Amino acid sequence: MNWNPTWICPANDLGDPAAVFGTSFVFEKKITHANLTITAMGVYEARLNGRRVGQFVMAPGWTSYHKRLQYQEYDITDLLTNGKNEIEVTVGKGWYRSPLPGWLGCAYQDELRSRPCGLAAQIALTFEDGSSKILSTDESWKVSDGPVRFSEIYDGEIYDSAKTPLLDQPVTIFDGPTDTLILQQGEEVCEQERLAVKKVFVTPNGETVLDFGQNMTGYVELFVNAKAGDCVDLSFAEVMDKEGNFYTENYRGAKAQYHYICSDGVQTWHPSLTFYGFRYIRINDFPGGIDCVKPENFTAIVVHSNMKRTGFLSSSNAMLNQLFSNIIWGQKGNFLDVPTDCPQRDERLGWTGDAQVFVRTACLNYDAEKFFTKWLADLASDQHDDGYVGHVIPDLLQNPHASSAWGDAAAICPWQVYLAFGNKQILKNQYQSMKKWIDYITSTTTTKYLWTGGTHYGDWLGLDAPSGSYKGSSNEDFIASAFYAYSTSLVIQAGTVLREDVSELSTLYENIVNTFQKTWPTYNTQTECVLAAHFKLAKDCQATADQLADMVRACGTKLQTGFVGTPYLLHVLSDYGHTDLAWDLLLRTKYPSWLYPVTKGATTIWEHWDGIMEDGSFWSKDMNSYNHYAYGSVADWVYGVAAGILPRKDAPGYANVTIAPHPDKRLDWLRAELDTRHGHISSFWTKEDDSWRYEITVPVEADIVIDGVCHSVRAGSYCFYSDQKNA
Incomplete structure (x- = not known):
């Protein structure tokens, strides 16, 4: 569809409340089909004659808005009546106009936030006699504030059920985006599951808390019999502290408000323009007092991109099964239109490093082809002319320096999606982006055929990190150069599939490997051994894997790797004859290990192996998410080595x-x-x-x-x- 919409916004600033746009229409002839095309600068919920249009939560989704804005098409034929029809569209700030990220701003995002609350919509009617009619957003529409008094990504939602939209204020037409509009490309975000309260308890501080038994992403649905003006106020948490009290410090600046002002009688409500990451809710205010709270008053609704589950793991080991469950819930909680790092704090960004670490596992657990196709299109759109790839996509950070293993998502993710689903189109879509990434490294390095002189995350959260550092002890130039070689090899393979001329890339790759081997003939950390062996950069990969095995045993059969080394650690051990040691690491229950968080009651993957330490205290309050999927990448070893289901490059x-x-x-x-x-x-x-x-x-x-x-x-x-x- 070639859509050239008319954009409208409130003629007068409405402040914090979400705008409600509306119009009515009647028709004399019998309709055979009706279609709604719609998008917004923010997130919208459309209702026709009081009934919700579609199931897309947080529509129109999150893209690199300055270059790509999705619109949706809905069949609304069955929602029409023979008489007067009324459409209302509530538009909240969403990702488009919320202050993201929580700790800093950037120029283009500041500019977007200064834009008005925009709506563009069109209703196409087809009549039985073959004629048709188009109804578009224009100055005949009206707007007003409504029951959503406040809504943002980080800070939650405030709703006053007594507030009825009057639709009595004018709109104005403005020059909204048109040439950046694209038809829905990614998976819709939908409500997926409903969780009942597992238990209600009172903390040592005297607070009433409800436990849903599962850390998740979504929102809470309220069911209550109340009087007008009564309030329901909730707070959200992932964990309790060591004394058993409600803990929210790891949410940092995210207020995560849930405040509902009741009307008279029995009512049901949940937020519709935001989402939360949580396992527990605290009851701050409730009709009749806290003693009136019952488990049946609340239901948790799980929300994530509408991907089909494709992979299933189970075993005779209950703790391993919990790990498998945690990996699935970590993916569900963070695949909400973009692959976010975490769903709860003032971040929730599409970190490229996390995505490339997990992409293979993601495509085993779920049919994630469409999900990644859309996100990688945003990566290519946000990629700079010189090939730079940001740390997050959409690139809100605009960091001046690209990081190895993060920007390498440009090459790694398309290749892994291709291997998983066998569709060359993803390589066709991304090939120029893949090549540009290699060009960026080649043009910015200070040492020919290596990547030196950059600013990188290194082996992020490596357990061998020096005191006071988030980065492991592995040499950052080593890591960057290893990924330079690896990504170049993937672009060569992609080019070969597409029958492109890869001769120059092949020569470049040979020179990178030769220079790498001369520069780093020895390896000092587990991660350095892992990368040298897994990327086939060592002159003797078997000896390197043997050295890795010795290192693992020497420190008490423990991993010391971080974000960069951990995804490949077990693969290197099993590829070179140390499968028993790989199993030792997987089945280890003491810190650090995949099963240690399980011993602490984890229901998702943690950001830190010791997010909750042995004594029950916390790793930190600054950067301690309990729903961070990256280390769940170990599932691809279980599928591919333990169970032995291996993808083949030739098939x-x-x-x-x-x-x-x-x-x-x-x-x-x-x-x-x-x-x-x-x-x-x-x-x-x-x-x-x-x-x-x-x-x-x-x-x-x-x-x-x-x-x-x-x-x-x-x-x-x-x-x-x-x-x-x-x-």
Whole structure:
């Protein structure tokens, strides 16, 4: 559709309340079809004759607004009446006009926030006689404030149910965005699940708290019988402190308000223009007093991008199963139109480093192709002419220096999405962006064929960090140069798939590897070993992996890696004959480990391994999210090595597949299932007497590798056995 809309905004500033735009229309002829096309500068909720239009929460979604603004189309035929029809659209600040990020501003975001609360809409009517009519936003529409008295991303929502929109104020037409409009590209954000209260308790401080049993992203629905003017006021938290009291300091500047002013009688309400990250709610005010609170008054509604679940992991180990659940909930909580780092504090940004770390796991757990297609299009839009890629997308930070392993999302994410789903279009869409990223590194480095002289996050949150530093001890130029090589290799592979000339890139890659090997013949940290071996940069990758294994054992069989090294750590160990040690790390329950947070009651992945320390105190209040999905990337090792479901570069999208399981005697069984573009894959192993029994189902031709023996099979279900001594 080539849409050239008319934008309207309130003629007079309405202040904090969300604007409610509206008009009415009648028609004499019988309608056969009606369609609403709509977008906003903010987030909107449209209602026609009192009924909600569509299920998109936080529409029109979050894009790089200065270059791309989505609009939606809805079939509204069934919402029309034969008489007078009334449409109302409430527009809140959303991502477009909220003060994001919470701790600083940037020039273009300041400019966007200064823009008016804009709406553009069009209703297309088709009549039975074949004629048609278009009704567009224009000066005949009216506006007023309404029941949403305040709404922002970080600071929550205030709602007065007694406030009825009067639609008595004029609108004005203004020059809103037109050439940046695009039809909905990403997945819609929708309500997905409803969670009942698990328990109600009173804290040592005397506060009444409700526990939903799961850290999540969304909002709380209220059901109450009240009097006009009664209030419901809630606060949100992810964890309780060591004394068992309500804890909100890790939300930093995010107020996360939930304030509802009641009308008379039985009523149901939930926020509609914002979202929260939480497990617990504190009752600050309630009709009749706190003693009147009942669990059935509240339901938590889970909200995230509408992706299909495709991957499933389960085992005989209850703690491992909780980890699998935490990984899924971490993805759900942070895949709300963009891959955010966290959903609760004054941040909630699309960090590129987190996305590239997790992309492979993301595309195993869910069909995330459409989700990443849209986000990567924003990455390409925000990419500078010289190839710079920001630390977050949409790029609100506008940091002057790109960081390795963060900007490398430009190359890593498209390639992993292609491997997962086998669609060349993602490479076609992103290939120029991928190349520009390599060009940026090449043009900004201070050492030819390496990446030096930059400002980077390094091995962020590495456990071998010097005192007072968030960065691990790995050499930052080493990390940057390793990713320079890795991303270049991915662009070569993508170019080969697309039949592009990659000769210059191939020469560049050879020079990078040769220079890297001369510059860093030895490795000093776990992460340096991991990158050198996994990216095939070491002259002797086996020796490097052996060194890594020695390092892991020498420090008490513990990982010391951060954001950069952790995603590949277990892969390097298992790729070079140390699968038993990889299992040791995965099944470790003491800090630091994937299972340590489980021992502390975690229901999502934490930002820090010790977000809650052994004594119950907190790592910090400044940067301590309990819903941070990045370390959940370990699931791709469980799918790909433990269960053995391996993607193949020569058969992307699992058009052919290799199944090579690696069982461990500490588990009685493990099952992985994956729905692919070519059908359902299942890999299950279990103990049976002194043998391992493998039950494997493949929808395509496959190589099934048991104890090093390859069995080439057709589509079907198969059973194999092996001696546990050999596994």
